[in-house]
Amino acid sequence: MARIPEHILDQIRQANDVVEVIGTYLPLKRKGTGYWTLCPFHKEKTPSFQVNPQKQIWHCFGCGAGGNVFRFLMQYEGLEFIDAVRRLAERVGIPLALEDAPHALTRSEKDMLLALHEAAANFFHHNLLQEKFAEPARAYLNQRQISLATAKKWRLGYSPDSWDALLEWAKSKEFTPNQLETAGLAVRGHRGLYDRFRGRLMFPICDEQGRPVAFSGRILTDAQDQPKYVNSPETPIFQKGKILFALDKAKRSILDEKFAIVCEGQIDAISCHEAGITNVVAPQGTALTEQHARILKRYTDEIVLMFDADAAGKKAAHRSADALLAAGLVIRVAVLPGDHDPDSFVKEAGADALRKLIADAPGFFAYLLDGLLREHNPRSDRGKLHIAQQVVAFTAKVSNAVLRSACIRETAERLDLPETALLAELKKHKSHLHAAPVPETVPTEAMPAPPAEELLLQMMLMDDRAIALAEQRLDRQWLSPSRAAALIGDILADRHWAGPESFLNRLKDEEASRLVSALLMRPPGRGEPVTIAADCLATLERTWLEGESRRLRKSLTQKGLTAPEILEIQGRILDLRRRMDHIASLLTPRTKQ
Ligand SMILES: [Zn+2]
Structure with a gap:
């Protein structure tokens, strides 16, 4: 993966004020030292989502979500870390030089492909709306009851019924024939390049940000000698196993509704959206891949499959279920009556009937x-x-x-x-079955942390002197296998500690980000952070000593110990005892509330 240097990350973060950025998405109200709003990540009636301008973090006291400005964009927009960074860099005009990314596309090739798809989408769309030769396509829309407004919203288009209309158009736009070939829009034959899409209704396939990255073209006639759909091949910007049609338009409502509906075809997805059911996406092809499942998992834990009632639809549902189960998603299946597909059903029975069908959809097992x-x-x-x-x-x-x-x-x-x-x-x-490898999406559930570990971590995040103290005194074997303990270890291993804000940049794990933001929002407690940290260290040491001495006492009961062995163990128990007494004398007495 492309790596961005730490100092650039910090520069981007500092230039993007967390209040300003979140303020463009959510209405923020100032109250006390922070800004508050209704949490976008769980349903609530009174605001428990706080943005803190001093610490440059956000945290929801309701659901525990939290992090810095990068994490907000990742979660709200469903972006990968690198894309969140890219967006915020663009927002403030910081150029991004990606370190050691040999396999990554050069920016210019990716930009060219995106620009070409954008321009081609406009060309097809213009044809559909304006050109006389697109009459058959408009008639088809009419027959399928797809309104002009819908065609505009989804930027549907028409590819002229010709071998070189797009190639000719490209000349005027200064795209080369080779670029069209790279984009999969032109195909090389015996006599050179020709247009891939000819005389078809064009559906732009968009990425999660709504940029066209591929096309799907539907035939307008009943011709049996041609495929019903022609799709873009995989290109440097389009991998069909990773793209879900309509996700760019559905992601917001998937978060709101807390589930996603997956149907088979583009027209099904469009019809549902137009009927007001907007948490609907469609894979390219019939079955969902595990990559699709992982993408959906970023938005929700529950999927409703809504495939055709025919045998092919049933098969697709079964195959999709495998991928979804592997990602740990909950699945329900909405079964359409008779020969219906979602498009025909919503047009005949109406949106409310479809909503009811979805609400009543049984679990996959039933x-x-x-x-x-x-x-x-x-x-x-x-x-x-x-x-x-x-x-x-x-x-x-x-x-x-x-x-x-x-x-x-x-x-x-x-x-x-x-x-x-x-x-x-x-x-x-x-x-x-062979032992299956653990899928990467299954979270490794860390143990709950002892209170002293969380408190120590909180003090280390608040005050560098607490880090120095932990560096001196902490013995790693005192720590439990908790997430807080792992973070303490990360901070101590950090040679260039630059404060909790930039530490948050490096947390790729959502749970870790939640914990750190929650601790940063927690009231600091009474007393100096260093004093509190010292108490935590003493508590951790004492707990460990107690465990050790229990273990040793137990070993005394085993049979066949020689007298010198018994003496040796007793001596060690005594040592532990002395260390415990010493710690007890160090612990600062707590002020009584
Ligand atoms: Zn929340």
Whole structure:
């Protein structure tokens, strides 16, 4: 990954005042030393989201989200760290030189491709709205009940029915034929380059920031000798496994609604949005990839699959579920009645009916089990066997133990089998699988930190002298495997400590960012930070000593110890005792409240 030098990060952060930046997204009200507003990351009626201008951080006292200005952009806009940095750098006009990024695109090539797609989208769009030759496309829109306003909002277009219309247009715009080929808009044949999209309704495929990076072109006739859809090939700016159609328009409402709806086609997604159901996206192709699942996971934990009722749709739902389960997402399935797809259903039955269908959508397992019970006879042994096999195969993929046992219980009831039989099958099934690598999205849940660790970390963030003290006195073996302890270690390992604000730049982990911002917002407590830190260190040491002496006393009870060994252990226990007494005399007496 491209790396940005630390001092540039700090420069960008300092130039982007956190109050100013967040103020462009949310209405901030000054109260006391901070600015307050309703938290955009959880639903609430009274503001618990605070922006602190002195510390240049934000924190929600309701849901615990927090961090610096980069983290806000990442979370609010759903950006990667590097893209948040890029945006804020652009905002204040700081040029970004990316260190050692040999595989990254040169800025100029990426810029060229983006500019070319932007211009081509305008060209296609202009054709659709203005040109006489686009009449068949307008007739098609009419037939599909897609209004002109909708076509404008989604920048739909029309590619002329010709072999070189786009190539000719490009000349006037000073794009070369080779650039069109790189962008996937032109294809090389025996007699040179020709337009990829000919006589098609054009859907621009946009990235998360709403910039066109590819196109999907739909045929307007019933011609059987041509594919219904022609799509851009993968290019340096377009990887289809990573792009979700309409995500740029849906991301805000996915955060608000707390779930995302995934349907199959672009027209389905557009129709839902136009009907006011705006948390809808569509993958390019029929099934979701694990990368798609990871992108969605940045916005929500719950996905509603809304695929066609036909066999292909069912298959796509099953394949998509695998990717979503692997990312730890909760899945529901909205089943459309009859031959409907989301587009035809919303047009016939209306938005409210579709909303109800979505609200009532059963969990994926209930959907799976219902389907199996319809396909196989649960009263025959053969049917039972089929159903049990598929349930077991599915259940093995569920990582959550509670969900897993709920699946088993429900199946046992519906098949009238003892749970133990299914559990035995599950165990057999799992032993056949190779140990799967842990997916990178599964958070490694850190232990809750002892209060003294969090307090010590807070003091270290507040006062450099507390860091110096910890450097002198802290023994790493006193620390638990908590996140706070890991952060204490990070600070001590930091040779160029430049304060908590720039420390936050380096925290790529959302949980770590939440913890640090929460500690920075916490009232400092009574007394000098150094004194409090000294108390924390003493508490940590004492806790460790107590544990050690418990361990040693226990080892005294084992059989076969020789007399010298017993003496040796007793001596060490005595040492520990002395150290504990010494610490007790050091601890400052707490002022009584
Ligand atoms: Zn919140």
